[in-house]
Amino acid sequence: MSGYLKHILIISVLIPIKLFSQDIIQNQYSYALSLYNSEQYYDAVTEFKRLLFFDGEKEYVYDANEYIGMSYKMGGKFSDAILYFAIAEMNAGNDEELFNSKIEIVRTNILRRTISHAIALLDSLQKDKRFTDKQWDIYYWKGWAYIFNDKWDDAAREFSKIDSSKTLMIFCKNVDQEQYSVSFANIISHFIPGAGQIYSGHYFSGFLSLGWNVLWGYLTINSFVNNRIFDGLVIGNLLWLRFYNGNLQNAVKYAEENNLGITNRALDYLQSGYRGIKP
Amino acid sequence: MKKLFFTILIFSSIIFSQEKSHLANDNLFSPTNIKRFADYLFCLKDYLRAANEYERILSLVQNDSIEFKIALSYLEMGNFSEASTRFNSIKKSSSFYKSAQAQSLKSVFQTGDIVQFRNQYLDINSNKAYLDSAGMASLYMFSFLLTEEPLPNEDEFIKTFPIAEKSKIKNFYDWKQDPLEKSPLKAAIFSAVIPGAGKIYANEYSDGIYAFIATLVAGYLAFDNFKAGHDFRGWIFCGLTAGFYAGNIYGSAAAVQIYNARIRFDFINELKAFLEDKNYFLQVFNFCN
Amino acid sequence: MDNNHFIFRITLAFILSFSFSTFAQTDWVKWGKADYTYQINNPVEQRNYSFDLSNPGRFLLKSFANAYWLFISDVDGDNCSFSPTCSNFFIQAVERTNIMQGSLMFFDRFTRDMNIFGKVNHYPRVPGGHFFDPPSLYILDSDSINYIPPSVVVKNE
Numbered sequence: 001m002s003g004y005l006k007h008i009l010i011i012s013v014l015i016p017i018k019l020f021s022q023d024i025i026q027n028q029y030s031y032a033l034s035l036y037n038s039e040q041y042y043d044a045v046t047e048f049k050r051l052l053f054f055d056g057e058k059e060y061v062y063d064a065n066e067y068i069g070m071s072y073k074m075g076g077k078f079s080d081a082i083l084y085f086a087i088a089e090m091n092a093g094n095d096e097e098l099f100n101s102k103i104e105i106v107r108t109n110i111l112r113r114t115i116s117h118a119i120a121l122l123d124s125l126q127k128d129k130r131f132t133d134k135q136w137d138i139y140y141w142k143g144w145a146y147i148f149n150d151k152w153d154d155a156a157r158e159f160s161k162i163d164s165s166k167t168l169m170i171f172c173k174n175v176d177q178e179q180y181s182v183s184f185a186n187i188i189s190h191f192i193p194g195a196g197q198i199y200s201g202h203y204f205s206g207f208l209s210l211g212w213n214v215l216w217g218y219l220t221i222n223s224f225v226n227n228r229i230f231d232g233l234v235i236g237n238l239l240w241l242r243f244y245n246g247n248l249q250n251a252v253k254y255a256e257e258n259n260l261g262i263t264n265r266a267l268d269y270l271q272s273g274y275r276g277i278k279p
Numbered sequence: 280m281k282k283l284f285f286t287i288l289i290f291s292s293i294i295f296s297q298e299k300s301h302l303a304n305d306n307l308f309s310p311t312n313i314k315r316f317a318d319y320l321f322c323l324k325d326y327l328r329a330a331n332e333y334e335r336i337l338s339l340v341q342n343d344s345i346e347f348k349i350a351l352s353y354l355e356m357g358n359f360s361e362a363s364t365r366f367n368s369i370k371k372s373s374s375f376y377k378s379a380q381a382q383s384l385k386s387v388f389q390t391g392d393i394v395q396f397r398n399q400y401l402d403i404n405s406n407k408a409y410l411d412s413a414g415m416a417s418l419y420m421f422s423f424l425l426t427e428e429p430l431p432n433e434d435e436f437i438k439t440f441p442i443a444e445k446s447k448i449k450n451f452y453d454w455k456q457d458p459l460e461k462s463p464l465k466a467a468i469f470s471a472v473i474p475g476a477g478k479i480y481a482n483e484y485s486d487g488i489y490a491f492i493a494t495l496v497a498g499y500l501a502f503d504n505f506k507a508g509h510d511f512r513g514w515i516f517c518g519l520t521a522g523f524y525a526g527n528i529y530g531s532a533a534a535v536q537i538y539n540a541r542i543r544f545d546f547i548n549e550l551k552a553f554l555e556d557k558n559y560f561l562q563v564f565n566f567c568n
Numbered sequence: 569m570d571n572n573h574f575i576f577r578i579t580l581a582f583i584l585s586f587s588f589s590t591f592a593q594t595d596w597v598k599w600g601k602a603d604y605t606y607q608i609n610n611p612v613e614q615r616n617y618s619f620d621l622s623n624p625g626r627f628l629l630k631s632f633a634n635a636y637w638l639f640i641s642d643v644d645g646d647n648c649s650f651s652p653t654c655s656n657f658f659i660q661a662v663e664r665t666n667i668m669q670g671s672l673m674f675f676d677r678f679t680r681d682m683n684i685f686g687k688v689n690h691y692p693r694v695p696g697g698h699f700f701d702p703p704s705l706y707i708l709d710s711d712s713i714n715y716i717p718p719s720v721v722v723k724n725e
Binding site for chain 1: 594595598599600601602604605606607608610639642643644645646647
């Protein structure tokens with residue numbers, strides 16, 4: 001037998017040993033994936049980490065890190081999830097994988113309510129020439145980021161750019177219209193004490209605030225008119241100013257409380273009732 | 280030459296791929312591979328996973344170094360009672376026994392049960408079974424700084440510690456003997472003489488000044504209203520003056536109690552930081568380098 | 569890959585290599601699927617307008633407190649930088665001790681509330697930003713003093 005043939009024979013015997021090792025790794029991947037699919041996320045993370053440790057060929061480095069990230073995300077461990085999505089991103093083999101890991105980071109940032117990070121990432125994706133065909137995905141997740149940031153008009157604007165998200169656009173617009181204007185409540189309370197509270201539906205508090213401000217205002221002015229300057233200063237500063245500031249605080253507080261209730265009802269619907277893709 | 284080249288090529292590709300994959304054999308769940316993975320997790324401080332992997336090995340093969348690492352994992356996670364139990368389960372015949380006894384003692388100490396710690400120490404000390412004898416003696420003496428019992432004699436106390444630590448230990452000992460606490464009664468008397476003085480004695484300088492101002496202003500308004508013939512308002516301000524005055528006396532005593540609590544809190548924290556820094560005077564284990 | 573992207577990836581790899589041991593601590597307890605909600609958790613503090621019927625004195629005290637809260641305190645804004653507020657502090661102090669001692673504690677609290685400069689380095693905080701100052705620190709019982717340093721944010725009051 002020629003020398004070359006001998007060596008080819010040796011190599012062809014030894015290669016299956018290497019292939020057999022990769023079979024083991026593939027089996028481990030399937031096992032870890034089955035744990036993930038059966039919602040045993042902690043154990044899934046363990047097995048994916050085992051896979052990564054023994055995967056000498058680095059064949060599964062992207063997928064394993066993606067699934068570890070998703071396991072952490074399902075467990076509510078958002079910071080850990082972002083760490084592993086970032087590792088997956090570093091090991092992405094193509095633009096599709098790179099985009100998917102970046103979007104997972106965006107989605108996890110939205111859930112973690114670190115919205116500025118999510119928006120910054122989406123802005124950088126928007127400028128990235130590799131992802132010009134992914135604009136609708138970017139608008140979609142920007143909309144969700146604005147939803148979680150309680151900016152429903154901005155969310156509606158983003159969803160309006162996508163043909164298939166008209167339902168979400170209308171929903172966000174309705175929520176925005178239902179919400180009270182905190183700045184309006186604040187401004188009218190400057191002119192008429194209690195008006196902001198009445199605008200938010202807190203009538204008792206609003207009229208009481210108006211009454212106190214009228215009383216202390218009358219007493220303050222009366223003191224100054226009757227040349228009781230010290231009395232006027234004391235009543236004006238310690239009483240009238242206190243209740244006037246209280247009226248401004250309550251105007252903002254009650255409008256924000258009402259808006260929180262509206263926002264939470266909307267978020268509850270989106271989480272339990274909406275059938276589309278969610279963060 | 281060509282034969283040599285191909286031989287080297289074949290063997291190096293096999294060896295190299297084995298090294299990259301950490302695979303010792305064809306079974307990921309063999310004891311060797313589980314141990315490699317467990318050691319990797321341990322060095323990443325993923326202690327619960329590491330402990331679970333080490334437990335897998337124990338179910339296949341008895342190994343006291345594995346038992347020791349499991350106990351160490353629980354210790355690192357702060358599960359001191361479990362760590363102590365695991366350390367105590369290591370047999371006398373094991374080479375890790377003496378280290379395990381020392382670490383068990385450290386675990387008990389960290390649970391905060393000083394009585395149990397001292398009993399266990401005295402029991403071990405009587406058997407002369409532990410390795411870190413000097414360290415254990417130092418920790419035993421140190422425990423007196425954390426409880427309200429009378430301290431041992433100063434020389435007897437300090438001699439158990441390493442030379443490098445004696446100066447710091449003496450400071451701790453002196454503080455414990457004489458904690459520099461202040462007297463609530465003194466603070467109340469100071470505030471009765473000058474409103475706010477007791478708070479300043481308790482190092483609450485701005486509170487003291489405001490207590491003085493409040494009492495003074497209320498008193499002046501009472502005096503001014505009486506002088507102007509406004510008796511009703513005068514009595515109201517008189518009542519407020521009395522309230523601020525009495526409240527300042529009361530508050531000064533309370534402020535000193537809080538001051539004393541703060542210096543005790545700072546002392547305990549300093550002791551704990553010192554212990555952590557010295558690893559409780561015990562041997563440090565580093566399985567990761 | 570341009571230079572900036574290369575530098576970013578190297579920097580990220582460097583940071584990530586140190587992050588593993590820090591993040592491993594979340595896995596020191598076995599966890600399962602989380603049941604998280606999208607809703608914003610910002611609980612609105614509700615007043616306790618209940619009446620204390622245990623004795624006439626407490627009933628009277630709570631009635632005055634409820635009236636004060638309803639007609640004055642809820643209208644004049646958030647003026648107390650402490651938690652519990654001064655009125656709540658007074659109620660709790662009287663319940664814990666007696667009317668005399670509670671009143672002395674209240675006058676002392678009122679004086680400390682006037683001090684706008686000395687609070688930052690003195691009291692711990694609660695999540696809303698107010699300074700944590702419970703009556704248990706002032707009942708002249710050193711065993712009941714649970715000292716918390718100023719740098720801490722108290723989660724469970």
